[in-house]
Amino acid sequence: MLIRELIAQSVITAIRAAQAEGALPAFEVPPVNVEHPRDPRLGHYATNIALHLARAAKLPPPRIAEIIARFVDHPAFTAEAVNGFVNFRFTPAFLASQVAHILEQGERWGDLDLGKGRKAQVEHGSANPTGYATLGTGRNVVIGDTLANTLEAAGYEVHREWYVNDAGSQVRVFGESVFARYAQALGRDEPMPERGYLGEDVAEVGRTIAEREGERFLHMPREEAVRAVGQIGIELVMARIRQTMTRLNVRYDNFFSEKSLWTSGLGYELIERLRAKGLVVEHEGALWFTEDGSPIRKGQAQKRSDEEYAEANAEAPSGPLPVQAVLIRSPAVIPNPEERPTYFASDIPYLWHKVVIRGFNPAIYVWGEDHQGDVPRLYAAARALGISEEAVRIVIYRFITLMRGSEEVRMGKRKGNALLIDDVLDEIGTDAFRYIMLSRSVDTKFSFDIALLREQNEKNPVYYIQYGHARICSIEAKAQEEQWALDPSAPLRYDHPAELALIAKLLELPEVVHLVATSLQPHHYTTYAREVAQAFSKFYEECRIKGAPPDQAFARLQLARATRITLAKTLRLMGMSAPERM
RNA sequence: GCCCCUAUAGCUCAACGGAUAGAGCGUCGGCCUCCGGAGCCGAAGAUCGCAGUUCGAGUCUGCGUAGGGGCACCA
DSSP: OOHHHHHHHHHHHHHHHHHHTTSSOOOOOOOOOEEOOSSGGGOSEEEOHHHHHHHHHTSOHHHHHHHHHHHOOBTTEEEEEETTEEEEEEOHHHHHHHHHHHHHHGGGTTOOOSSTTOEEEEEOOOOOSSSSOBHHHHHHHHHHHHHHHHHHHTTOEEEEEEEEOOSSHHHHHHHHHHHHHHHHHTTOOOOOOTTOOOSHHHHHHHHHHHHHHTTGGGGSOHHHHHHHHHHHHHHHHHHHHHHHHHHTTOOOSEEEETTHHHHTSHHHHHHHHHHHTTOEEEETTEEEEETTSOOOOTTTTSOOOHHHHHHHTTTSOSSOOOOEEEEEOOTTTOOOGGGOBOHHHHHHHHHHIIIIISOOSSEEEEEEGGGGGGHHHHHHHHHHHTOOGGGEEEEEEOOEEEEETTEEEOOOTTTTOOOBHHHHHHHHHHHHHHHHHHSSOTTSOEEEEGGGHHHHHHTOHHHHHHHHHHHHHHHHHHHHHTTOOOOTTSOOOOOSHHHHHHHHHHTTHHHHHHHHHHHOOTTHHHHHHHHHHHHHHHHHHHOOOTTSOHHHHHHHHHHHHHHHHHHHHHHHHTTOOOOSOO
């Protein structure tokens, strides 16, 4: 149980006891909100319950708070009424016992039992295999991987998956681009396709194929050659992406092929199932999904400019319209059968495969903000398939604005000017990269200045956190080497404010894991890790270990160890290393 | 036109409806006989605007302003 839940319970018990003795009138006890006071001098926790009870109890809040504080009875903390709040302070004995608890938990410290062994999936990365992994994908995978780590710590059995968009017309355009580069590498005068992929990565893939395979594809029918070269291209790109992910300390259990959803027949099977429910209809030669079975609205099937939307919707009622989207394109428009299912059409069997076939609950999607419009569609698909909406959780993160000095650089894979993860890692390394990606909340857009990379790297707070960890390792080693006088027989005791503040900070770890696991907002770790490192620095500054009386030296060394465990765990959750020296 | 997201210190970001809005970087000023100074202490500096709900609003609601994304037989 989290400590805040413990406190909430003792408050409820206190209120009931007060009611039983007639100190408070009878009323239904509302949920008790327990939080950290902003000012740590007020205590470790506080509740505002008295402010909420004023009406029900027909008493002024400060009076209620006093009564509750008087009836709170728990060995771990004391209660005090201030300003209508009830503030709680851990007893030094309890804090000392928690240091022992952390040491005993070791690597399991911070773990929760939220998942109760249920299977959860985090699908992240999933960029089109039409080029090497870019900065945008970097934000995606760092968020996804950290969430996966978190759910694991929270007691879920976690599956990590990359969805390979190996179907659709982009793959063909990519294949043609690779083929052109391949032919060019062999000295042929082959033009790049229209809207082809102009990046150096695609050129490199073309050259690699030329080196490995020679001219054999030049002697095949072109259509066949493009397909074969495109397939090899995807494999080469995915191989490189896997390398990049390894470098980023992001691992996957599976790479799931979009194409397989159609070659297995699952996609068509589900379309028939939905058709039977009247949710799939034919319209102008294409197959459409219509959330409520209503007829397809006019003019749905074209892209429009902002002005055209404005005009088309001038008379439309306010609020979102029922979801309608093409699943299978009309043969009259798209002749190639492989390109007929749309991206959304694949989402339906993919969701089914995740939740119904593989039993993931929740299935978490990490999507860039360009997919924000797909959210209602995915939920509509879930409802149509009879899948609980709670099983589907979607994290939308904002894009990165790439700056060079004060100038914004528009990135594009197709244009070939996208910044690759590998290039950034060459400059700043995995830990700093992950820290930067994690330090902003997912729905905050942030700018990434390549001109300042080096400078930002040196000042990256991750080093401060790791420094704290390394410093503790060094102290522990020195204590052993120099045989400091330590007395492990005395009970642990702490009374210095810096010691007590540090312990209280360490005790927040399970709460932070809980917060990240439920909010799916991994940036909270960066703040927390920094606070722990800061509390340790202060402790280090003010409380000498070496040379203290043997019982106190031992207690402080144990506290340093508990800090090391907490820092290491937090770094590990964020996918960063916890170095023993720097 | 409709939908989603964002606006907090000079810059980059925190803050689960609570008490004096916190950090980092930058600026200014202190601190190394001592377990690692990648540190510690201090100063200046902020909630886009107008209403509303609430005992209490950076946080919720409405309107406005500014920015990003979406509204495809693209992926």
